Amino acid sequence: MELDPIEIMEILKEKGITHLYHANTVQTASSFIKAGGLFSRGAMEDAEYLQTPQSSDELDKQFNVWYDIFLDSSDLHSLFNRQNHYGPVLFKFDVEILSQEGLPPLWVTTTNPIYWDENSKEEERYFQSTQEVNEGYTDTSYRQMITLRNTSSPLLFEPYLEEIILDNPGVRIGDVILKKKASEALAEVIAENDYILKNVKKRMRKCSNCWCKENYLRQRTASELKLAFYP
Template sequence: MKDSNRKPNYDLNPAELYNFLKEKKILELYHANTVATSLLYLEQKSLLSRQFVEENNWYQTLQYTDEKDKALGIYDNIFLDMVDIHSYLSRPNFYGPFLFIFDIEILVSGIIEAVRITKKNPANWDPAGRTEDWYYSNIEDFKADYMKGDKIADVGKMIILQNLNGKLPIVPYCSRIILDNPDVHVTIDNQKIYLINIIKEYFEPYLLDSHYKKIDKGTRHKDLVIGCSCWKKYGSKFNKELADFRRLFHKTPNLNL
């Protein structure tokens, strides 16, 4: 018989999540971010909470959810996705074009003591709402909801990591990193240059570092895109929403393309 007075525990066992994901043949976890913020992570050798970055007075690009995350008390948390949103939805990931891909073994590495799993994207949470509306209180309920044919609902189910002091090491559990090619040319000193070649140069000093030698590095849609809307959407953003395009792809806030 269940104790009706017991408070729900939203801190779930990462080993239970690991076992379920492995059963579903989901073997990787994902974190997407902007070029500028990802460069900081590589420099610091860790994924960082936005609060940790802010407290250290480092630069990170703004996310539209920042103020809401502060109000919800999740600004010092680190987020991982269970799907590669870009591939899963055949469109750019709104959080950024640089993707860190972790082996699910990180869940049973001892680094992570507990996980929280969101029922929907925190961007859609009501700050006046109830915790039980935000998180699953057991793995069984999550398993019953996940991968049932609603891709948007799946994307909203994120892993939130607390109690990491704002840092999740990239090595040794990050196995791959992928940079989106936006298929955009920019003009610099009267010369047209393919933007992805400039962006690769931003990352080159870090990716040649021996610390990252075991991580596979790649570019998404290097030459040709089929079955994905990302080039069309990146091109439209470049032509119509240049400020947001810069937020995604600039290494500094004031870089002029």
């Protein structure tokens, strides 16, 4: 059900949530930066922007979320002490982004669409009121997400994007150091975006007591790492 974005923003603030997040691969993130905002995967495809295939793509189409933009209310990498499965580049927004004019219809999922069943009802997939969100939404759940539905327009970075964070996998493939490869690719496209260049903090993530480097090294193939870190 479509919910009032201002009411949702105020509920999030009351819960101590001050930022919203979106993680993706270096290639897809580079396309976002060139475009000046986040796009749904469907809109990216229509505009012929480069984007990395995701394992959830067919489910997104099946469940009619292919044209939705997804936002988390926490940095899942820090929350779970492991890499974000959607990609090593994290965009961090002020929660006030929900107050911008012309925002697409806002819905809030009760769980990630990858866990939906084809027979599940709308009320099982989405919160049905702001009261339900207030009572049931938590920033410690990676399955509950803010979604902006059925949109071909970008969620613009300016003036709400505060930070871009890149993982350091601590891995090299042959002579290619992934950290260097990814950071150089992002720096190249950021140099073309005046707003991000001047106003947005850019940093390499520094982890402690985190499994990300071990997971990147032991659980990801060279092909999977290239998909995540190559432009």
